[in-house]
Amino acid sequence: MVEISPQKVALAEGGEIGTNPAILYSFRRCPYAIRARLALAAAAIQVEVREVALAAKPPELLAASAKGTVPVLVLADGRVIDESQQIVRWCLEQLGRDWPDDRLAVQLIASCDGKFKALLDHCRYPERHANGDAAAARQQALTLLRQWNQELVELPQTSQRPELQWLILPFLRQFRGLDAEGFAQESGLEALRAWLDPWLEGSALGAVMASPWAERRAWYSPSWLYHLTLAADWRQAKRQGFYPWSTRGMTFEQVGFVHASWLHQVAATYRLFYADAADVVVLALDPQAIAAAGVPIRQEPAPDTGEFFPHLYGPLPLGAVVLADPYPGDASEAS
Numbered sequence: 001m002v003e004i005s006p007q008k009v010a011l012a013e014g015g016e017i018g019t020n021p022a023i024l025y026s027f028r029r030c031p032y033a034i035r036a037r038l039a040l041a042a043a044a045i046q047v048e049v050r051e052v053a054l055a056a057k058p059p060e061l062l063a064a065s066a067k068g069t070v071p072v073l074v075l076a077d078g079r080v081i082d083e084s085q086q087i088v089r090w091c092l093e094q095l096g097r098d099w100p101d102d103r104l105a106v107q108l109i110a111s112c113d114g115k116f117k118a119l120l121d122h123c124r125y126p127e128r129h130a131n132g133d134a135a136a137a138r139q140q141a142l143t144l145l146r147q148w149n150q151e152l153v154e155l156p157q158t159s160q161r162p163e164l165q166w167l168i169l170p171f172l173r174q175f176r177g178l179d180a181e182g183f184a185q186e187s188g189l190e191a192l193r194a195w196l197d198p199w200l201e202g203s204a205l206g207a208v209m210a211s212p213w214a215e216r217r218a219w220y221s222p223s224w225l226y227h228l229t230l231a232a233d234w235r236q237a238k239r240q241g242f243y244p245w246s247t248r249g250m251t252f253e254q255v256g257f258v259h260a261s262w263l264h265q266v267a268a269t270y271r272l273f274y275a276d277a278a279d280v281v282v283l284a285l286d287p288q289a290i291a292a293a294g295v296p297i298r299q300e301p302a303p304d305t306g307e308f309f310p311h312l313y314g315p316l317p318l319g320a321v322v323l324a325d326p327y328p329g330d331a332s333e334a335s
């Protein structure tokens, strides 16, 4: 649901974060973020998880960590941990456990984050590589995995260590996902599959791939502006490259500005003007992109209540739309 929680209202008004002491910027499918979520969940750390659209990173994430990767953990005292291994390390500390520093663990972690991740990316995005031969990259990755397999055969207790599961298995899962049938049939991967397969079906992974650890839609930043629209109008605007509307049934030409809301005002705007419409879309707008398009934003009072709303003094620039989601969202989608 896009319904605004009290916590988000507090944030929108510049208040305290509320009941959740830490914030995790995350991306549902990212293996680094899955790694962090597994560790945080295992350590029973209470976090507010903010799902990020990598194409529309919220300013709060970039303010916490300018490199703009996820996961990023912002602790209650303001400390920022923006490397997944460091988040796992911090979680292990909370659990009173040490970072795995035996030979096999160190080798596996380095191989996973180094060579294996590079080959995985090569398989997933061959077009991004100069000699983008995905088949060759896959064979190299399989050779590496057979080495891992051999290590596991020699030291089977490795597979029982939760921290190695958090660190390694999200990446193996992603590789398997490229060709699950092929992966199941590869020779020399038996020990790896015996490690991976039960974990894939297990509750630890299931929990961090579902709400509230992982949502299917991105977190709404209180730094953005919001505009409700009818789905058909939005589809047409995208087709024609121009959005003529100000509010439901009235154009920018008629009104002289485009109506918008702050995050904490969206639900009330929906209830007042759109609740009876079948397909409503909420657009999140980046105010900097609006300004860059030469469209002034003015805070002006609504004539009846005096409540201040943001108004765009120019047609809504399509390039400023960072998210477009059905409204209200279906909470069941998040599972």
Ligand SMILES: N[C@@H](CCC(=O)N[C@@H](CS)C(=O)NCC(=O)O)C(=O)O
Binding pocket: 027, 029, 030, 031, 032, 033, 054, 068, 069, 070, 071, 082, 083, 084, 085
């Ligand atoms: N070394 C970082 C790598 C994290 C990383 O690269 N995450 C990817 C998503 S899987 C990302 O945020 N990419 C940024 C982008 O695509 O813009 C870590 O371990 O946390």
